[in-house]
Amino acid sequence: MNKDGVKANLSKVDHCVAILQSNYLPWRGYFDLIHDVDLFIFYDDVQYTHSDWRHRNKLMTRDGPRWLSIPAGHDLKRLICEVEIPDQSWKQQHRRIIEQNYRNAPFFKESEPLLDFLYENALTNLSDYNQRAIKYLSGILGIHTKFSDSRLLAVDGRKTERLVGILEKVGATKYISGPSARSYIEEPMFAEAGIELAYKEYPVYPAYQQCFSPFSPLVTVLDLLLCVGPQAPAHIWGKP
Template sequence: MKAAIIQSNYLPWKGYFDIIHDVDVFVFLEDVQYTKQDWRNRNRIKTPHGPKWIIVPVTGGIHQKIFDVKIDYSSNWIEKQKRQIEHSYCKAHYYENYKKELLDIFIKNFDSLSELNIFAIKKISKILGIETKFSKSTDLNVDGTKDDKLIGICQKIGANSYMSGPAAKNYIKIDKFSNANIELEFKDYSGYPEYPQLWNGFEHSVSIIDLIFNCGDKAPNYIWGWRNGKQ
């Protein structure tokens, strides 16, 4: 069984969902330290003026676990962000088809950033036809840090294969996974084809909502289907 263990991000890019699609179990790593200026509470969309950030305001400092981070609802960021998304994508080919389903993530006030992110990721995974099983590290109660924690989670859920993002090649201890009889695989993000996208130029590193609004039910072809000749 293959697993991936990654922090929840806000409306992640297509590569995040490529990993989810490729594994049997995807574990949200939420009992680790929250990092600011990262993808946990923000992402980018393509606007008429180029890529712009969409941000979820949060409370508290950096010395929090991800699952402890609360959303700051004191400002009208939800309405502002919905207008920003509508202005950027109202002319997209599939905007009307998916706007209600995607913008529904803003209907409920979530207690924590994790809850919002996980809700949105599961909803988008369903739109993309992904059938991967989801779990949370907070439900598994595995101690340890860094590689030891990842290995412990794999062992707890019975995974003998672990998929990581390519950046982890710089710090992950390959021998630890080998000694634990866990096969280690690094996702390759190269080769993604361009798709019909609004505004000038093309941007790969934007939220998945860009791909869905522009390509609709053909979106999976530009994430994983292209490897099998589907586009």
């Protein structure tokens, strides 16, 4: 897609925007944030951080929550979008672990196409993999938010300056930030740009019957989908 095409596609976006790094099979709160906005911008041209949500998440096992990690390496001298995983054996390993722990989940059989989508592909780039998965999972959850990538917008600057520049470029009037950004975000820059700033407040999401107890809320959204199936949206946003 050329720059003119991207700009034309985004020029109508003048509402609420979120900008966030892609994560591996995020928890339901990540999708709650996507649901809150009109445009969600993946922010993967920033430094990669190891032992973080970029390349791992948790799922439920008989022994409690367990990390499911993509072997992305420890090199921090690269951007998230530069992380390549040439050895693809992790995909079948992850699938086997999911199948072993969720074969008795109520919606396991119905989720076979989802697992095929996640693990039967040749993608080696971490950012490409995460973004593709997040968009697909958003569709399953009935989210209609538009997606873009900060790399397509060609905005320079440091930290808050760059965020504001991206928001101005897409015509945003409101920005929803993750709560952890309170410690470093320069709030006056948003006021100067005429952009409303809000911080996402994650609610206490309702519990549901998991394959193993005790219940743990901080696991991948896959756990929710495999356990409650079509009722997953109601366990994030309540019944319509």
